[in-house]
Amino acid sequence: MTTPPTGPRVVDHAGAIFGLAVPVLAAAAGVAVTYVLEPRLPELIATPWSGSAPEALVSPTTSAWSLAAIVLIVGGGCGAIAALAQARLMMRRIMLLLGLTIVGGLLAAAVATTVRQLDATTVVDAPLHVGAIGLGLAVGAIVGLVGASLLRDHRVRTTATEAPAADLPRGAVELPITGQVGMSAGELAATGAALVAPAALVCWLADTWWPLGMYLPFVLLAMTILQFRLVVDAESIRVQNMGMSAIEYGTEEVLGAKVAQVRPFQDFGGWGFKSKGRGDQGVVTRTGPAVVITFACGDRLTVTTPRAEEIAGALNTLADQRLTRS
Incomplete structure (x- = not known):
């Protein structure tokens, strides 16, 4: 019996758990805490505010369900991107980390504000507990980092079957080549x-x-x-961020590599991880030389680095050697 092809993965399981399930649990926790404490709360409570006056006085349950909706919109919105297996790994990790950090801060702010109004007989001026919010942000960021480290790149890889163009640079294949490419x-x-x-x-x-x-x-x-590390070895080209491979291509996918002079704002609209369109992404952190690598799937990766000439030459030569052996 022949097993039918499964095709490319659509959902990243780690992204679904951390990006969707965790926000749902956080929202449920906020509602549960409020219902448990409701007998000790006044009929109306003050919600988080800016400045010295409450934004609104609402019932505890209304406040809890409003918070749950915000948590689900923020966490679920970011998490939906993290769960998409074919989306860019770097973007999925950033969105997951950002979403869970915000979720942690929101949940901590709401719980701390509610706890401060326990056993009050009238509306209490309950300023935001900065320490609790800071702790919530930290816990959310840690959970986000754990989830981000478990995300994987599930894109379909395409092996190059053509040699790099003759006018592209060649050089010694002295790999690995590593270096910081951040600010x-x-x-x-x-x-x-x-x-x-x-x-x-x-x-x-x-x-x-x-x-x-x-x-x-x-x-x-x-x-x-904005801090990245570029690693080029015989097996892959990797751009690492926060200790994780944010972008990774196999060397067998390289169709060609060249050197270009890049200006982050003029060419990519800013610094850091940027995209100019589908499959055209860049890690641009300074003005100057960049290695521009084209892959058989049609993607293009631009990385600003002073070793652009060396990397381009090594990758093109490696591609020549691989096709000669085959």
Whole structure:
């Protein structure tokens, strides 16, 4: 009996568990805590607010179900992308980490605010508990990192059957070639300051600083996402981020590699992991030389690195050798 082909995987199981099941559990936990504590809560409670006045006074159950809806929209929206097996691995990991970090912060803020109003006979001015929110963000980020590390690239690989064009560079195949392709320490500091400054100004004008504490983790996440490590060996080309392979292609997929001068903003619209269209992605963190690798499936990967000439030459020569042997 012949087993029918299964075809490309549609759902990443780890993405479905962490991106969909975890937000559902978080939303359910928030509702459950409120129902358990409801006998000790006033008829109306204050929900999280900005500044010094409550945004709304609602019943505890209404607040709980509203929170559940927000958690499901944020976590489920990001998680749906993480669960799509054929979507870009880098994007799936970023969305999962971002979504679960927000979910952790929201759940912690709601629970802390509700607990502060226990046994109150009247509406209580319950300011947000910054420490609890920070802990929630940290726990959400940790769970997100665990989930992100379990995501896998399930795309269908296509082996190149043609040699690289004759006008592309060739060189010695001295692999592996590794190196950091992210921003320098000074560039990261400047980027962090540019991201924090607007939020700090808004907090100063509103005379409240707790939103900045919630914003800073996402600044750190953005700066982390701008740090990459490129690894090229005889088996694969990998771009690593946060200790995980965010982009990976086999060397047998290489159709050709060239060197180009890249300007992140003009050519890709910014720094970091960028996409110019379906299958055309780049890891661009500085102006200068970049290796541009074309694959048999039609994808193209651009990585800014001072070793672009060396990498392009090695990959083209390796492709020539593989086709000669076959």
